[in-house]
Amino acid sequence: xxxxxxxxxxxxxxxxxxxxxxxxxxxxxxxxxxxxxxxxxxxxxxxxxxxxxxxxxxxxxxxxxxxxxxxxxxxxxxxxxxxxxxxxxxxxxxxxxxxxxxxxxxxxxxxxxxxxxxxxxxxxxxxxxxxxxxxxxxxxxxxxxxxxxxxxxxxxxxxxxxxxxxxxxxxxxxxxxxxxxxxxxxxxxxxxxxxxxxxxxxxxxxxxxxxxxxxxxxxxxxxxxxxxxxxxxxxxxxxxxxxxxxxxxxxxxxxxxxxxxxxxxxxxxxxxxxxxxxxxxxxxxxxxxxxxxxxxxxxxxx
Numbered sequence: 001x002x003x004x005x006x007x008x009x010x011x012x013x014x015x016x017x018x019x020x021x022x023x024x025x026x027x028x029x030x031x032x033x034x035x036x037x038x039x040x041x042x043x044x045x046x047x048x049x050x051x052x053x054x055x056x057x058x059x060x061x062x063x064x065x066x067x068x069x070x071x072x073x074x075x076x077x078x079x080x081x082x083x084x085x086x087x088x089x090x091x092x093x094x095x096x097x098x099x100x101x102x103x104x105x106x107x108x109x110x111x112x113x114x115x116x117x118x119x120x121x122x123x124x125x126x127x128x129x130x131x132x133x134x135x136x137x138x139x140x141x142x143x144x145x146x147x148x149x150x151x152x153x154x155x156x157x158x159x160x161x162x163x164x165x166x167x168x169x170x171x172x173x174x175x176x177x178x179x180x181x182x183x184x185x186x187x188x189x190x191x192x193x194x195x196x197x198x199x200x201x202x203x204x205x206x207x208x209x210x211x212x213x214x215x216x217x218x219x220x221x222x223x224x225x226x227x228x229x230x231x232x233x234x235x236x237x238x239x240x241x242x243x244x245x246x247x248x249x250x251x252x253x254x255x256x257x258x259x260x261x262x263x264x265x266x267x268x269x270x271x272x273x274x275x276x277x278x279x280x281x282x283x284x285x286x287x288x289x290x291x292x293x294x295x296x297x298x299x300x301x302x
Contacts, residue, residue, distance in 0.1 A: 003057060003072040007125065010248070014057075015088040016080035018131075020124055021053040023096045031100050031114050033107040038284035039121075042238075042291050043167070044300030045147075048097075048114040053089045054124040055082070055131040061153050062185040063173060065216050065258075067248025068125045082137035086144075093117055119301070123151030123169070129159040138165050147301045151212070154197035155190040161200045166301050168209045170197060170234070175226025183220045198234040210238040215268060217244075217258045224268055228275030238298070239278060241269035243288035262288045 004014055012020045026037035030047035039045040062070040097114040100106045120141045122128050129152045131137065141148050147166040154160065154170045174180035177191045201209050211234060215221040231239055243265050246256045260268070262285045269290035273280055279296035283289060291298060 001072075003069060003074045006069045006072060007057065012125065013092050015053070015092060016055075016085050017078075018057055018074075018076045018080065019053065019055045019085045019089070020057050020126075021051065021089050021092045022124060023093070024050075024052050026050075027052075027096075027114070031097070031107060031110045032105045033110060035286075038287040038289050039149075041282060041284055042240075042298050045119050046113065048110045049116070049118040051089055051093045051117045051120045051146075052124050053085075053120060054122060054126050054128055055080075055085050055134065055137055056128055057126040058130055059125075059127045059153075060130065060155055060187050060190065061127070062187070063153075064183055064185060064219065064253045065173070065214055065244045065250050067245075067250045069249045071249075074126075079132055082133045082140050085137060086140040089120070090117065090144075117146060119147045119149070121149045121151075122165070123149060127153055127155070129153075129156035129163075134159060135163050138163060152197075153184070154194040155186070157193055157196040157200050160197045161204070164207060166208065168201070168207055170201065170209070170211055170236075172198075172211045172213055172227065172230055174220050175223040175230065179220050179222065183216065195230075195233070198230055201234040201236055205235075209234070209236040210240055211236045212240045212242060213272070214242050214244050215260050215265060216254065217260050217264075219254070219258065221260060221264075221268060224271035225275045227272050231272065231276040231278065237293065238281075239269075239272065239276070239292040241265055241272060241290045241292065245288070260288070266290055 012022045026047040029035035036047040058074040138148050149167050150165040151169040173183050180191050243260045246259050273292045278292040281291040281293045281298045
C-alpha cells in the first residue's frame with residue numbers, strides 16, 4: 001500500500017499532490033467546548049480555529065516515535081504552488097467544520113469562529129522544509145490574517161534561516177550523535193545539519209522559536225545535561241518537554257512502556273531547565289508536556 005493510501009486510511013486528506021490536512025482531536029473537543037490543545041494554554045491558540053496541515057508528506061527521517069507510516073517512501077516529481085495548497089487546505093478545513101453545524105453537542109459560537117481559521121500548524125506529517133516554496137506558503141497564510149507554526153526536524157538549516165513563521169519549532173530528539181541515529185533513523189547522517197540549525201536559531205533573536213523534546217523511555221530520555229548544552233547553543237524563546245505517546249504506527253516500533261508519565265516529564269524538564277538556565281513556565285498534565293522559558297513566562301501569539 002502506498003504512503004498516500006495509508007494516510008487516507010488514517011483519515012488524512014491529500015491536498016494538491018504532496019500535501020495533507022487532518023482535523024485533530026482537539027479541534028473536535030474545542031468546537032464542543034470540551035477542551036483545548038496545550039498550545040491554547042501555552043500560546044493562546046484557539047484549537048477550533050487551527051488548520052493542521054503539511055505541504056510535504058515526504059520526510060528525510062524515520063523517527064521511531066513518529067505515529068506516521070514513515071517506513072513507506074514517497075517521491076515528488078513536481079511541486080505544487082503554495083496558492084493551491086493554501087486554498088485547498090482552507091477549503092478542506094471548512095468542509096470538516098461545516099459538519100459540526102448540525103450536531104447538538106456543538107458550541108454554536110465556536111462553530112462560527114471555526115469557519116474562519118486564524119492559525120495554521122504546518123506540522124502534520126513529513127518534513128515541511130523539504131517544500132521549496134515554504135516561505136511563500138507562510139506568506140499566503142499571513143496575507144489571510146493567520147498566524148503560523150512551522151515544525152521542522154532541523155535538517156535543512158538554510159530553510160530554517162530563511163523562513164519567518166509566527167513561531168519556528170525545531171524538534172530536538174536526542175542529546176548526542178549516537179542517540180540521534182537510533183531515535184531519528186535518518187536517511188543519511190544529518191546530525192551536523194541539526195546542530196547547524198541550532199546555531200541558526202541563535203543567530204535569529206527576532207524570530208520567535210521553540211525547541212521540542214519528545215521523550216521516549218529506554219531510547220532518548222537520557223542525559224538532560226546533554227539536551228541543555230544544545231538548548232544553550234540555540235537559545236530559543238521556549239523549550240517544550242513532552243512525553244512520547246503510544247499512537248499510530250509508533251506502536252509497531254516501541255512498547256507502551258516507552259511513554260513517560262507526566263511526573264517523569266516534569267522531573268526531566270526541571271533538570272534540563274536547571275542545566276540550561278531556563279525556568280518552568282507551565283505544564284499540561286493531560287498532554288504530558290512542560291514548557292520552559294528564560295524568565296518562566298509565556299507570551300500568546302499575537
